[in-house]
Amino acid sequence: MLLLVDGSSYLYRAFHALPDLRNAAGEPTNAIKGVLAMLHKLRREYAADYIACVFDAKGKTFREDIYPQYKAHRPSMPDDLARQIEPLHAAIRAEGWPLVIVDGVEADDVIGTLVRHATARGVRSIVSTGDKDMAQLVDDHVTLVNTMSEETLDPAGVEAKFGVPPERIVDYLALVGDAVDNVPGVAKCGPKTAVKWLTEYGTLDNLLAHADEIKGVVGDNLRAARDWLPQARTLLTIKTDVELPFDFDDLVLKPRDTDTLRALFERYEFRTWLRELDAAATASPDLPAQDGSGAHRAHYETILTESQLDAWIAKLAAAPAFALDTETTGLNPMQAELVGISFAVAPGEAAYVPLAHHYAGAPAQLARDVVLAKLAPLLESSEPKIVGQHLKYDRHIFANVGVTLAGVADDTLLQSYVLEAHQPHELGSLAARHLGLATISYDDVTGKGAGRIGFEQVAIERASEYAAEDADVTLRVRDALAPQLAASDKLNFVYRRIELPVADILFRMERAGVLLDRALLAQQSSELGRKMLELEQRAFQEAGQPFNLGSPKQIGDILFKQKGLPVVRKTPSGAPSTDEETLAQLALDHPIARAILDYRGLAKLKSTYTDKLPQMIDPRTGRVHTSYSQATAVTGRLASADPNLQNIPARTAEGRRIREAFIAPPGHVLVSADYSQIELRIMAHLSGDAGLLKAFAEDRDIHAATAAEVFGVPLDQVSAEQRRMAKVINFGLIYGMSAFGLAAQLNLERAAAQAWIDRYFARYPGVADYMQRTRETARRQGYVETVFGRRLYLPEINARNPQRRQGAERAAINAPMQGTAADLIKLAMIAVQGWLDAEKLGSRLLLQVHDELVLEVPDHELDRVRAELPAHMCNVAQLKVPLRVGVGAGRNWEAAH
């Protein structure tokens, strides 16, 4: 890895950002101190193979030759800054950093060139800079890090920050212009306009080719800048082909020149650093000087012999905690096979045990069973010492070879999820965000796409670097996050008392899987196929030609071009919409729309469910094993995938037939237990609204009760239509509705919808008050909380863009309700599993669908489970309203409702 520091960019920033520091002689020191502190930090955080600190050269550069005004209006360097440059350069050299200044070339261009050299050699680069222009250098091998703000930018980060990918950054900069360098862009064109244009036209060149299409004053401004923009782009493009008067291989960290450093630190009175120099000198006089700062040079071991293994097992046993990671042949946790195991006991101290690497010339590896037998006491001990990233996966892998992983101390995935649910939680992101470390990515090791190889084919040396680093980084991330969690009782509760125990239960649910009636699904598939053929024929007849009923585009052509049906509305990208609502409206007058609509419904059922589910049956267990993602939904809900068993049809009769294929094995039944109106109950609890609390306390039909209040009729005279409308309003409240949204849903004028909302809030003033308080809390602190203290961040709550802001406000209102419901059912899972274990019952949890738990229950336990399960779910928390659970049982999921 190559670590490059944009010294010039930090020089100015440190000088302006830090207070005016001086030594006794009155010499300014703030820039020296700021830049050196940054270099110390970087050296602590990165174990780079190549390293350099780059500064601008004095004097003219090529940019001034082609554009004399370049940086022309920049005031000359303040004297107090100029005086610090020479001593700073001296200090950097004494620190052992290669200092790079190339005559007539700006630092940016030197960095651009070095980065290209590195990439050509297959070396990753990290560029530490405060300059946004450098974003143009980012790609899969190049990451930016702003050491002052701790922000890192990979390609996705650049896109997220600027709205355009790295390769469009120069086009973007040319349009916006750079005031600092005195390079004008298009007048009145700021970041928003630039992104809009580039999104629409792709490139600057293409935009210029279509400049005549841009309307308004900005369009005129664009055309006025037409001849200038290519030159602006040249000025703003970082060069990558500068001739360098040194060898790339010279860019390595050298020993510190402690005598020079001591002299400089004394002169400028950097007392803390002086003490560190003295401490390093006394503590380890024999060590190379550059390790004196506490940098952790990675020490990774590849374990190929039993004696190595024994030594490491002794280390693991002695350590208070250790990180563990498995490498496998694939991503399906039920089927992937163990290829190797890595461990870490301290920062930088990690090892990899290859077990099943298969490729020509692979060295002999320790036998898997021997290794597992030796490790088993450590892995199966209930003493909580194991740290990992996404340990639920590793548990499956170990279970596949008969080892029961126990003793989990921490899971970094869950730590991160509880601390910052909205951020990425993948290990590489955690390393970048919390440690400032760039790690080897899985794709780097195995390739991606068609060329991807299984981990068993990765060369052991390479695999070892990657795997040991993962364990190493996991342990370091855990150490960084643990204090943050410990600092908050609420977050600590969510992490220790909810997420960690739930992870174990999810592992058991996934492992159990659910039984499907394969024959029933096959029968349904052929029936659906037959009906689809009929509908297809009918549609072709109506259209007068065949077309693909699965293609919204072709449907649009037939309906709106050929047959001239009215366009109801358009999709966001401008095509006429053919969605369900539109087709339903058209179907009133046009039979073809009905045929397409019905076809779609059947196609969805067939492709997503009746065809797909049988393919997902694990051949060895004969059951379907979903994967629950515990760190995906920002509200705290679970997500189910591969296959998603949380969206099995339930609303329509045809759809529900699919639930009949989820069955219990002989001698068992499925039991379904679901919370009744859980989110509205939580709304009553959170708002404390007297009317709502009373309605739930009296166990009313809540939608009817709402209708009675809002429509002003006695409860027993509420019509079905009134109840339906009240139900829509109640759901709207949970979703943070607007009058606009409610009107759309109820087919009303907006004013009428607003009137109903006003009436609701007049009847339930506590709810109105709660909604307002929630918005204010979100605005003030940037997050809202569930009843149990789970935090739900709203990054856009103070956005300038009203659409984004209002979106965040709706999310803020929904999140505490959805999130508290998620907390409650997770607590219920823990309570239920605890009960089943304690009573040694044979019943098993199989599925969780947000407010419903599905269990597989031996016939002889049915009465007991039916009788006792609801109480375990209701008693997990004492809210201001009672919780209610409905329970049903049957031979299949549908019958259990």
Next chain:
DNA sequence: CTGCTAGCATA
């Protein structure tokens, strides 16, 4: 082969 859009299944 990958990434995007449209559409739709659930709570």
Next chain:
DNA sequence: GTATGCTAGCAGA
């Protein structure tokens, strides 16, 4: 109006 995941079609590599 909240929160997800999956499929097919399609365009551009």
